[in-house]
Amino acid sequence: MDYKIIEKPAFDVVGKARKFTTVNGENFVKIPQFWDEFVNNENGGKVLMELTREKPGPVTGAVELGICYMPEDSKNMEEFIYAIGVEKPNKLVPTGLDIVHIPEATWAVFESVGPMPKAIQEVTVKIFQEWFPSTGYEHAPKPELEVYLPGDPDSPEYRCQVWMPIIKK
Numbered sequence: 222m223d224y225k226i227i228e229k230p231a232f233d234v235v236g237k238a239r240k241f242t243t244v245n246g247e248n249f250v251k252i253p254q255f256w257d258e259f260v261n262n263e264n265g266g267k268v269l270m271e272l273t274r275e276k277p278g279p280v281t282g283a284v285e286l287g288i289c290y291m292p293e294d295s296k297n298m299e300e301f302i303y304a305i306g307v308e309k310p311n312k313l314v315p316t317g318l319d320i321v322h323i324p325e326a327t328w329a330v331f332e333s334v335g336p337m338p339k340a341i342q343e344v345t346v347k348i349f350q351e352w353f354p355s356t357g358y359e360h361a362p363k364p365e366l367e368v369y370l371p372g373d374p375d376s377p378e379y380r381c382q383v384w385m386p387i388i389k390k
Contacts, residue, residue, distance in 0.1 A: 222352050224329045226387070231325045232280045234288055235272065236306020237265055238319040243299045252287070252303055253338045259305050268315060269307045277371060278308030281384070287341075287367030288321055326363050328384040337374040337381070341367055344383050361386035 237259050241248045260266035269285065277284050288304040295301075304321050314320060329352070333344040353359065363386035372379050 222331060222347060224331050224352070226327060227330055228327050229280055229325065232278075232323050233309040234286055234304065234306040234321045234323060235309040235314050235318050236269060236286070236288075236304045236321070237263075237317075238288075238302050238304035238321065240292070241301060241303050243301070248301075248303070249338075249342050255303065256287075256305060256338070265305065268318070269305075272310055272312065272315075273307045280308055281366065281368045282370060283308070283366075283368040284371050285369040287369070288323070288364050289367075290321070290364035291362070321364065323366070324363055326361060326386040327388070328366075329358065329387045330368075331383045331385070333381050333383060334379070335377055336379060337369075340379070341381060341383060348383060348385055357390050358387040359390050361388045 239255055241251055241255075266285075273284075275284065278286075284307070286304075286306050286308070288306060290302055290304075292300065292302055304319060306319075306321065309320060329348075331344050331348060331352075333341045365386065366382075366384035368382040368384055370381050374381070
């Protein structure tokens with residue numbers, strides 16, 4: 222798998238967060254539904270784009286982000302929180318949105334090519350099943366990022382990224 226290693230400073234994300242489980246692959250079904258509900262039914266996409274004036278974030282270059290992280294009180298490794306958001310601009314955050322802090326980290330960055338969500342899900346599975354076991358890195362206890370770049374996410378040529386926080390074994 223092709224990847225690059227980068228380091229980025231801490232930043233905040235504003236968006237909507239919800240708890241999910243990996244049991245029976247539920248996350249691969251429920252997270253796309255969450256995107257659909259938030260963007261279409263709750264007009265969340267419009268709210269986030271108004272916050273950023275549709276400009277990509279200065280740290281990630283993303284127009285939107287998917288963030289996976291463990292709840293602070295979690296003892297169950299099958300549960301996690303997933304948030305849909307944008308890099309927090311320096312303005313007041315509308316009520317009802319969550320703020321997720323992304324700490325400074327070293328990231329392994331993987332490119333995903335193809336329509337969403339299938340393409341990014343396939344890359345994520347490969348990272349955990351193939352890349353982590355075959356490298357000198359392990360997952361750092363920090364959020365994972367899905368970095369959605371400008372473009373048409375339904376296109377077979379759409380490019381986005383998965384950022385995995387890493388530490389040397």
